[in-house]
Amino acid sequence: MSQPRGGSSLSVASGRGWPDVLDDAVRGLASGFLVGVPVVFTADVWWLGDQSSPIESLFLLAAAYVLTLAAVAWIGFQRRVARGWARVTDAVEALAIAILALVAIFWSLGLIGDGQAASVALGRIAVAVAPVSLGVAIANHLLARDGSVGDGGGGLPTPYGVRGAEGRQQGLYELGAAAAGALFLCIAVVPVDDLSAIVSRVPVRNLPVVILLSLLVSYSVVFASGFTGEGARHGSDDLLQHPLVETVAAYLVALGVALLVLWLFRRIDAGSQPFEIYNKVILLGFPASMAAAAGRLAI
Amino acid sequence: MSAGAGDGRSLAEWVTLALSLLVIGTLVTVAVMEQSRLEQQEGPGLTVIFDADHATRRGDSYVIPYAIRNTGSEAITSAEIWFDVLEGATVVESAEIRVAFLPLQGTQRGIFVTTHDPARYALRDRLESLQIP
Known part of the structure; x- marks a missing residue:
């Protein structure tokens, strides 16, 4: 019998209630964002989606389902062991979560639902769905779940929830990890200069939505998806580790890193208009904030 | 269980x-x-709409907004369109417009600058070539 890997608290029993089901869905969604957003955030993926016919999109969707099924059988995202038909239905749920994630991303960027043809929306989702659904399907492995919702599972001490100077130091470590994660992603994205094409295609009026989605997903990844240390993070009394403060601080760090990398690779310079800089930083800050969240979870 | x-x-x-x-x-x-x-639908197709009602005058020139819309059944990777300014049946000015890429139902907006008053002269578009993926 194969067992899903990476999960520390998987049970064979089914019959889970709403809290567990929603928790798994949010965790899968967060994992899908982490894996999929860097891939989705390339102009070539959009361009390929624009050219796909509806029938080609259906084939891509079917291929994504097969890949997701394999990943679910091997790893999975539900807090239980899936066997037989449960794997098939888990893969259906993973694919649906990925589709909803892509609808949120593309809608926030103004790339669907803003006068585009239905087949264009379909093509963009179909081309990008495989990496996101794979991300959902490997949630149990990507960032292992705690021993329990209340944390402390496995008897390992967590560095969260500490007070005073130690808590402040931990908060600073987390921001450093956020910077490292954002830097890792920005260095991969900025040199290929897809950002210029992306900036030209995203309506300015959508930038506030992009900011809100960046914050919402960052918060969900770290504080609402049941990944390591979530409960202790909620329990910390240090201001820098308060969920909202930490989310906003980490987002600002990601924006700062995005600004720095754009400047280092000369995508902006002293002659750039302030609004152009704002536009690029906010859009690059979207995947950078995901990577920053992953960086915070890694420590 | x-x-x-x-x-x-x-x-x-x-x-x-x-x-x-x-x-x-x-x-x-x-x-x-x-x-x-x-x-x-019948293959690829483009529709050009001149917005002469919103044309503005800048010095000796007239700036006319236009929109090119993909109304066909396929995405268009590139196209060349000629804009003609007509006085009766005579072409008095022409300009070539290039479309880089238009997805299904996609629209490319732009401005056409001419020295002829669109209130007095007619505008016409001619599709010269079109490439599909």
Whole structure:
């Protein structure tokens, strides 16, 4: 019998209630964002989606389902062991979560639902769905779940929830990890200069939505998806580790890193208009904030 | 308790599965309907709309907004279109407009600058070539 890997608290029993089901869905969604957003955030993926016919999109969707099924059988995202038909239905749920994630991303960027043809929306989702659904399907492995919702599972001490100077130091470590994660992603994205094409295609009026989605997903990844240390993070009394403060601080760090990398690779310079800089930083800050969240979870 | 999809599944799990099937089913339905609609159309096509009512004068020139819309059944990777300014049946000015890429129902907006007053002269578009993926 194969067992899903990476999960520390998987049970064979089914019959889970709403809290567990929603928790798994949010965790899968967060994992899908982490894996999929860097891939989705390339102009070539959009361009390929624009050219796909509806029938080609259906084939891509079917291929994504097969890949997701394999990943679910091997790893999975539900807090239980899936066997037989449960794997098939888990893969259906993973694919649906990925589709909803892509609808949120593309809608926030103004790339669907803003006068585009239905087949264009379909093509963009179909081309990008495989990496996101794979991300959902490997949630149990990507960032292992705690021993329990209340944390402390496995008897390992967590560095969260500490007070005073130690808590402040931990908060600073987390921001450093956020910077490292954002830097890792920005260095991969900025040199290929897809950002210029992306900036030209995203309506300015959508930038506030992009900011809100960046914050919402960052918060969900770290504080609402049941990944390591979530409960202790909620329990910390240090201001820098308060969920909202930490989310906003980490987002600002990601924006700062995005600004720095754009400047280092000369995508902006002293002659750039302030609004152009704002536009690029906010859009690059979207995947950078995901990577920053992953960086915070890694420590 | 079984781990299978059947007997051990709770109400929450059934609802989640039903919603997931609804999401995927909607996408598949849209794909089938779009494919059917596109098959009924006659290949690639472009429509050019001149917005002469909103033309503005800048010095000796007139700036006329236009929109080129892909109204065909395929994406267009590139196209060349000629804009002609006509006095009666005589072409008095021409300019070539290039379209880089237009997805299905995609629109490229721009401005056409001419020295002829659009209130007195007619505008015409001519598709010269068109490439599809």
